[in-house]
Amino acid sequence: MKIKKQNIFEKFHFVDEFDSNKLKTSVFKGKILIPHGFSSLLSLIIEVEKYFFNFFNVSINEFVKDNSIILEEKEIIRFQKSIKQSKLLYKKFIIFLKDLNFDIYDTYCDQITIRFSPSIKERGRGLLKPVKPHRDTWASNFQHQINWWIPLHDLSNTNSIFFIPKYFTKKVKNNSKEWNFELFKRGYINTSTPISVQNFNLVDYKTKKINYGSAFCFSGNHIHGSNLGNFRRLNIETRTLCKKDEMKFDLPKNVDNNNLVEQGKWFKSLIDSKFYKSD
Numbered sequence: 001m002k003i004k005k006q007n008i009f010e011k012f013h014f015v016d017e018f019d020s021n022k023l024k025t026s027v028f029k030g031k032i033l034i035p036h037g038f039s040s041l042l043s044l045i046i047e048v049e050k051y052f053f054n055f056f057n058v059s060i061n062e063f064v065k066d067n068s069i070i071l072e073e074k075e076i077i078r079f080q081k082s083i084k085q086s087k088l089l090y091k092k093f094i095i096f097l098k099d100l101n102f103d104i105y106d107t108y109c110d111q112i113t114i115r116f117s118p119s120i121k122e123r124g125r126g127l128l129k130p131v132k133p134h135r136d137t138w139a140s141n142f143q144h145q146i147n148w149w150i151p152l153h154d155l156s157n158t159n160s161i162f163f164i165p166k167y168f169t170k171k172v173k174n175n176s177k178e179w180n181f182e183l184f185k186r187g188y189i190n191t192s193t194p195i196s197v198q199n200f201n202l203v204d205y206k207t208k209k210i211n212y213g214s215a216f217c218f219s220g221n222h223i224h225g226s227n228l229g230n231f232r233r234l235n236i237e238t239r240t241l242c243k244k245d246e247m248k249f250d251l252p253k254n255v256d257n258n259n260l261v262e263q264g265k266w267f268k269s270l271i272d273s274k275f276y277k278s279d
């Protein structure tokens with residue numbers, strides 16, 4: 001029997017009265033959604049570009065296309081911290097979620113971070129180093145987590161992120177049993193998340209070139225990681241949780257996570273900054 005090849009990636013556009021239930025149903029089923037043509041998303045990206053230019057005196061486009069431009073690591077870290085603290089970027093992200101008709105009163109969000117991914121010939125600089133295939137749920141322990149990954153320039157096929165959708169519902173060998181956030185914070189573990197410890201077939205890696213103005217929206221249960229290419233890549237990313245989603249949707253099952261600590265303090269209410277869970 002021939003199995004019809006399903007396209008895991010799905011582009012969608014802005015419409016009035018957007019159906020967030022439809023979006024979440026697709027995401028929790030394993031679709032990787034690509035919002036496109038949202039002025040709110042564009043406005044967020046433009047703001048990050050402005051911050052970058054004002055801080056480094058070089059544009060993002062110049063920086064990613066010219067590997068001879070070297071930024072000092074401590075400056076990169078200082079910049080990354082300023083992005084995490086920006087209330088304006090946070091506000092702009094909320095406007096984007098409103099366009100998607102998310103219930104803002106029920107949504108909790110991690111900090112917005114900017115990731116500097118090196119070219120294949122460089123070492124990683126800054127707070128977020130490229131990571132091997134992993135599920136975010138191995139670290140956070142919330143099966144209803146949604147990831148938002150937003151490039152700050154056009155991508156190529158070789159420098160996008162990759163997904164291994166075949167394993168969305170299948171067990172993957174990983175080190176989640178040994179990984180612990182406290183140990184990572186104290187420097188005893190060097191990966192910010194548990195990672196897979198098995199080799200995947202090359203044909204199972206899926207990637208998509210997306211352009212400036214678009215993003216990836218996907219379940220935190222997807223196996224994903226960084227693809228490095230000849231040029232650098234810059235993106236912003238964050239994750240969200242909506243409390244009601246836990247009961248309302250058919251969530252991907254935890255099939256292989258052995259780290260059972262919920263990171264409720266990574267996510268704060270969009271309304272009053274309260275933690276998703278405080279213990």
Ligand SMILES: [Fe+2]
Nearest residue numbers: 134135136224
């Ligand atoms: Fe991740």
